[in-house]
Amino acid sequence: MFNLGTYQTLNVARITEYGYFLQNTSTRGDDDVLLPNKLAFRDLQEGENVRVFIYKDGEERLTATMQDPKITLNSLAFLEVKDANLHGAYLDWGLDKDLFVPHREQVGSMREGQSYLVYMYLDDKTDRLAASAKLDKFLDNENITVEEGDEVDLWIWDKTDLGYKVVINETHEGLVYHNEFYHDIYTGEQTTGYIKQIREDNKIDVTLRPIGYEKVSPNADFILQRLQQVGGFLDLHDKSDPEEIHNRLEMSKKTFKKAIGRLYKKNIIRIEDDGIYLEE
Known part of the structure; x- marks a missing residue:
């Protein structure tokens, strides 16, 4: 049996001038599928196992290819x-x-x-x-497979008045509110998120910030907002002149160092010799 839209490891049953006829040795039957020469990319030997993708060609014939598609079934x-x-x-x-x-x-x-x-x-x-x-219609929020605090894979889906709809682990629908953004995001982008809240109606709130960020001090929050405003880089660091820090951020150098230390521990920023950067 050959499953459309998936990768399968098949055995080279016979070789012809058109290509390689492949069979699934784990199932009984005489069914085979052609891997055309132009889609093989290398010479194969009879009896060899090869990983291929199964689809239908322009004439609707079942076909195998060694090409890697950009999408597979149910993804x-x-x-x-x-x-x-x-x-x-x-x-x-x-x-x-x-x-x-x-x-x-x-x-x-x-x-x-x-x-x-x-x-x-x-x-x-x-x-x-x-x-x-x-x-x-392909997403399921009836049977939730994630828990609050989980790190998840996200697809940025659609912008709304509240924020962005996201697809969680290619299974559930969620929402990232506008106030959760600490860098620009775009429809079609893949990123990492965190489950912030699962509501009684199974709606899922997602954050792009690591869980525990809310515990970061207001001073750290202020620095984060400033980083967002200036494109993700601030040319201040723990060796900067205290007066310069105070003039630009209205906080002491001690407070500044403590705040960026918290952001660093949460993997929200990285600290370099020339300043601090938002993590992408």
Whole structure:
């Protein structure tokens, strides 16, 4: 059995002028799939095992490739539209056949040259791989698999009045409020976040700051805000002149050193010889 949209390790059953016919030795049956010569990238030997990605080519034939796509089944990626027409949109996902997005799976109309965060699924009716920008229906906030305080992987999804919607571990929907930002973020960006609160209605609040940041002193918070305002770098450090620190930040050098020490321990900044930097 060959699973569309996934990687599989298959065995070279026979070699022809067209390429390599591969079989799954762990399942019974005579089914095989062709790995065309142009998608093999190196010479293979009969009986050799090879890791390939399974998809359908432009003629809807089951095909194996040694190429690495930008997205796999039941996962997310930020992909560029190569073409958009009356039938739908076609995304560049790293293979010779573009990934199709039906109009019904678009939010607004996708435009050529623009990139969108999409989910790849297997269309049960057509048995074809397709993508959708309507992420909500693929996410599950009924069965929560994270806990408050967990470090999680995030996709930045969509800007709202409250903040940014995010996808948590490619499974749940969450929200990062505007006051949680300590650097610029963009739709389609992947980053690390932390589960701040899981509400009774299973809505999830996420922060981009390590848990425990709220315990950092107001002075550290002030320095963090100043760093955000000036692009993430401040040319002050623990050897700076006390008068300069006071003139620019209105705090003593002792207070400044204590505040940046707390930010450093929380991995929010790094301290270099020329000053302090926001961690990316």
